[in-house]
Amino acid sequence: MAKAPSTPTRVASDIAATATAVASAENRSVAEQVNHWARIGMLVDRSGSVGNRRLLAVVSGQDQFSSLGRDERVAAHALVDARIAELAAAQSFGASARADGQTTVSVDDEGTLTEIAPDGSRRPL
Incomplete structure (x- = not known):
């Protein structure tokens, strides 16, 4: 086939x-x-x-x-x-949380954890 x-x-x-x-x-x-x-x-x-x-x-x-x-x-x-x-x-929970003044953590495509502050600044963890 x-x-x-x-x-x-x-x-x-x-x-x-x-x-x-x-x-x-x-x-x-x-x-x-x-x-x-x-x-x-x-x-x-x-x-x-x-x-x-x-x-x-x-x-x-x-x-x-x-x-x-x-x-x-x-x-x-x-x-x-x-x-x-x-x-x-389909959701972007981080953007909503940061708009409410919360710091979030994200994982990039390489698996690196990154802290994202409400102002958008990033810090690798």
Whole structure:
């Protein structure tokens, strides 16, 4: 089977790190692992099954986790965790905290902790 052409895209760093850790054990490249997970998620998301509707009802707060079986609860928690991570990644909590006069700490791409004062001055930690 020929490989489909790829489109460059960005992947959240936590997903990339997990895919890197899992890919070799699954005999996949990191890109293949991310694509594998994306396809599973797409299938679940597009599924109109009763099970999927039950999961979505729980995740949206219309039903209780206790109404689900063990495996369904695991899937529902994963959906909630993914949504929280998605929303948190889109937020800039530091800017709000600094506007309120609080000092914040940030991690740069190299993993260096930096203290950021309300005036915007930075100090490596």
